[in-house]
Amino acid sequence: MADTPPPSRAGSPAAHDTDLIIVGGGPAGCAAARMAAGVGMRSILAEPDRLCRNLHRIPALNNVLGGHTSGPELAGTIAAELKDTRLCRLELGRYVTELRTDEDRVTVTLDTGVRLTAPYAVVATGTAPLQPRDAAWITAPGGLTLPPLWQAGAAGAEGRTLLVLGGDRTIGTFLRAHPATGTRLLVAYPAADDYKVEEIREDPRVTLLPVGHLTLEPGEGAAVSAEVVGRGGERQAVVADAAYLSIGNAPTAPPGDLVRGADGYCPPTEQHPRVIVAGDLRSARFQRIMTALGSGSEAALRAYYATRRPPAEG
Template sequence: MARPAIITVDDDAPVSAAIARDLRARYGAEHRILRASSGAESLELMARLLLRGQPLALVAADQRMPGMTGTELLARVRADVPDAKLLLLTAYADTEVAISAINDIGLDHYLLKPWDPPEERLYPVVDDLLSDWHNAHPEQTNDVRVVGHRWSEASHLVKTFLANNHVPYVWLDIERDEEGARLRDLAGADAADLPLVLVPDGETLRAPTTVAVASALGLRTRAERDLYDVCIVGGGPAGLAAAVYAASEGLSTVVVEHDAPGGQAGQSAAIENYLGFPRGLSGADLAQRAIAQARRFGAEMVLARDVVALEARGPVRAVRLDGADDIEARSVVLATGVSYRRLAAPGLDELSGRGVHYGSNAGQAAACAGDDVYVVGAANSAGQAVLNLARFAGHVTLVVRGESLATSMSQYLVERIRADARIRVLCSTEVVGARGDGHLEHLTLVDRHTGATTEVKADWLFVYIGASPRTDWLGADVVRDEHGFVVTGHDLLGGRRGKDWPLPRPPFALETSLPGVFAAGDVRSDSMKRVASAVGEGSMSVYFVHRYLATI
């Protein structure tokens, strides 16, 4: 791939030279740094790049320019190169304009002038923007290729695993892509062998498990040590926060995740109310940043392994894995989060993975291009999914059991959904049936007021209802409430549960009924069920891990 371009735009010649100099010093080896003195000149530069098929990574424009303001220019760039990163250089007096541009044109960041010293004020911002751009534009030569069928559940699972672990891949449908059919024939593969996973410099994988895919890609599927200070079960926001704080404070730390770090939040196309990110960020971006932090401090990640039991072995806690050696640790943090509840309607189970999906990742939207898509749910996760799917789908319908969205969804999402002509909302409605020949083709809806049923054409159904905790594997030593969520802290001592605590000392906050085992995030009884609170509880759990370790 040609070196990606960075265009700087400023009508003040000394300022233009200064920012070009600073960017060239840091990024010139891997990027082309191009200067323009006006919006019109920068658009000409951009046009030449596009005609030559050369990538544009970033445009940094001053706000106050004659003829065309920075925001007007960046709006043109967003329309012509939607994936380019946009940086507005502005004075304090134009802050309101910059904030409006975040909503109006999708501005990625604004930077107050002057930016000296660049090591503190310019480079960290540009580093983040270029990192995001490069993650979204990996070179194709070393991509994993997945060959399969569009409506195959096994193909869907492999693609989801790769996407959630930020592994670039090329999807080749044997019915739509000649190259996919050619590769299938070259491999001598039949339907039982699909999907094929073609790893550069590796063996062809036929209908592989996620463990086999992870191993082929060099992802760690087994722990390295015999004993850890803390084992964190679950790699969502709570688990990753716990890993960052534990590892940074010198505790030997391992995270076990059955799928990929990020959890449900990692599948979100946009988290727009997370503190410190005025434009919002994707769940995948948040997860990737947290993973990098945790690994930087020395935390291990064990992927694609299911945890099947938790045992107390004297002062040690043992986490038992399916298909791998047990992990022993002096303390454990349960951060397994929740999964979406299954929708009970005839025909849905048979079509699971064949058009019917529970949750989705942001990249799945492109597969729905031009199709009829239905989403069930009324919480923020459903709202974010609907907005993301509407960018590609022919029609998107949100099905809601309640009377309105406002009772369960954040207002900013409700307003955006109402303003989007591509989205229809059906309140007081339920999905009561599904049918299709090999994949979803029709849904049956019922009006909860009248009882009238309607059959509609549907290619995809994404379900975002309720929350079921992943606690079936915990033994009787870990007390759960009537819904399966883990009970912690003072709730173990009295009140509604009676006494479920075995020691003379009171339990630490977040500590479960098994001393030395803590719960954080959505899996904990009475937790807030928000990304920010999960991060807070994951961080806080490490404080109590330290206090517990001091007692043994």
């Protein structure tokens, strides 16, 4: 469908700034904006960073359509398409400080103090990386921060032994991106990550360490040692040239009228009818680029069809 606005509808509040507010400019938020434009809806997308910023951290892709083989390549394609979408107004470099719902609108406040209103909002703010202090199964010196595994380039990792904390899927991405690297990965992970490590279990470069608890001690330079307590209480000492993180992410929902579960994620079915949650913010179990693109597109269509319901009689 052409990128043209729909005809005005009787009863549509003229005071709304746009038809749809989108919070978050990752794959889900961008897909929502593109789909909204495809059905003639105007949107405003607020993103504190560049579009699809996390895709730039993924050196190799093997599970998306369109022939894209790296995150930066896919991010560039998405950003270019969205910037050419006339019905989407981009608010890049802008944080959402509050989201409020009402009977007939959603109000979003930006960090500039500007308030935006629309009949519906899509919230697709995704997640941010965790640190050792955020994981109950890790004991580490106070204030210690470690880099995520995606920052370990092949040249710097070649021939070294890396301790990887957590079994998140960035490990599989690293191995696919560097198929010939001689790096050895010692992957220490809790029971909650058991299902995540299946895709790397057979890789000869990986040694899996299912743990109940791990105590980390920095050594000289980037070297580290750790005491690993297994699930059955057995203990072993582990030494590595460096340590990296793959313990997952924490949801980053904006303040305001969003319902959060015990894990911090925002279940879509528990939100106000005018707020539609999309992408990684929904759950930790289905965090994939393809599912984010699909859920963002579906979120925009939900808002589109909701605005076209006939008014209630009486």
